[in-house]
Amino acid sequence: MKQILASLLVCALLAACGSGSNPFANTDTGEEPDPGEETPDEEPTTETPVTVPAAVAGDVRNVTYDAANGTLIVEGVNLDDVPYSATYRRAPGLDQDGYVAFTIQEDPLDRHYTAYARESSDGSVRATAVASTGPRNRSLMGTHFERDGDYDPPEVTEDSGLVTYAGRYVAVTNIGDPNGSDLLPTGVTDPELLVSQAMVIHGDAFINADFADNTVEGNIYNRELLDSDLNVVSELPSVVLVMTDIEANGSFTGTVEYDKRDPLSGTTSNTAIGTYSGVFGGTDASSVAGGVQLDEFDGVEDNLGLEAELESGVFVLDQCGTPGSPAVCNSVNPDVGSP
Numbered sequence: 001m002k003q004i005l006a007s008l009l010v011c012a013l014l015a016a017c018g019s020g021s022n023p024f025a026n027t028d029t030g031e032e033p034d035p036g037e038e039t040p041d042e043e044p045t046t047e048t049p050v051t052v053p054a055a056v057a058g059d060v061r062n063v064t065y066d067a068a069n070g071t072l073i074v075e076g077v078n079l080d081d082v083p084y085s086a087t088y089r090r091a092p093g094l095d096q097d098g099y100v101a102f103t104i105q106e107d108p109l110d111r112h113y114t115a116y117a118r119e120s121s122d123g124s125v126r127a128t129a130v131a132s133t134g135p136r137n138r139s140l141m142g143t144h145f146e147r148d149g150d151y152d153p154p155e156v157t158e159d160s161g162l163v164t165y166a167g168r169y170v171a172v173t174n175i176g177d178p179n180g181s182d183l184l185p186t187g188v189t190d191p192e193l194l195v196s197q198a199m200v201i202h203g204d205a206f207i208n209a210d211f212a213d214n215t216v217e218g219n220i221y222n223r224e225l226l227d228s229d230l231n232v233v234s235e236l237p238s239v240v241l242v243m244t245d246i247e248a249n250g251s252f253t254g255t256v257e258y259d260k261r262d263p264l265s266g267t268t269s270n271t272a273i274g275t276y277s278g279v280f281g282g283t284d285a286s287s288v289a290g291g292v293q294l295d296e297f298d299g300v301e302d303n304l305g306l307e308a309e310l311e312s313g314v315f316v317l318d319q320c321g322t323p324g325s326p327a328v329c330n331s332v333n334p335d336v337g338s339p
Contacts, residue, residue: 058142143291171313
């Protein structure tokens with residue numbers, strides 16, 4: 001297995017310096033507030049618009065995903081198409097566990113982008129992950145999530161409020177497969193010009209939300225690194241979504257750590273490796289969607305010999321107890337608001 005990965009990485013265009021910057025990012029050109037004047041932040045409500053934190057959005061400014069028509073428009077990432085808002089093409093051969101794949105590459109020597117999008121069963125929330133590995137020493141990556149309507153948490157009583165969500169997780173990376181199945185053919189042999197296709201990670205996601213205390217935490221486990229043909233290259237350490245607060249508008253942001261119970265993590269201490277964020281949507285918070293950004297993913301001992309590896313992932317999960325719930329939901333009380 002290590003030999004397979006090594007052969008991929010010899011030619012891979014791994015961006016060692018991280019993600020690129022977005023030249024269209026907003027800059028504050030307004031006047032500075034009077035130091036003597038207090039400008040308290042406005043308290044959020046259930047109707048406060050949902051925004052994706054910069055640490056999770058990365059290079060992605062906005063995404064429009066139409067699940068009914070199977071279309072995806074991405075704004076913000078550079079060099080993906082001539083217009084700032086680029087319409088990606090469906091790539092059904094790359095679909096993963098209910099996450100719909102899209103790609104774009106204008107010509108054989110242009111960057112190749114891979115994107116995954118999914119909408120919840122009730123259509124209330126959706127999320128998208130996008131990545132282009134190299135070339136030219138930079139990867140462009142990020143995630144986006146959104147909700148339709150206002151936040152509608154489940155009813156909480158003296159002995160209720162804990163709800164579980166479960167399903168699949170998918171991510172794109174800055175590790176490039178130069179033999180990617182979706183790359184346009186080229187006769188160029190100069191290695192400096194060759195383009196690569198982002199390798200993919202998939203796994204299972206599990207989230208517990210306590211709507212009485214307004215906190216959330218979770219796991220992403222059974223994680224595997226896949227090549228461009230979606231063959232398993234290697235197992236990866238599990239990660240945990242560390243407990244954080246649920247805001248008044250149903251959004252949340254927290255820290256991602258290696259799961260120290262997993263030997264693949266190579267650590268027995270709390271080791272932060274990234275950030276996660278998301279939002280609850282639907283009637284009685286029937287669904288949840290979010291994004292994950294990791295600064296590394298192959299364990300503190302670099303099990304796969306990777307350096308500066310990055311991951312942009314998404315989860316779109318329904319409440320346990322709804323039709324199609326995964327088997328893990330059989331071990332939890334599926335009723336909304338159950339202890």
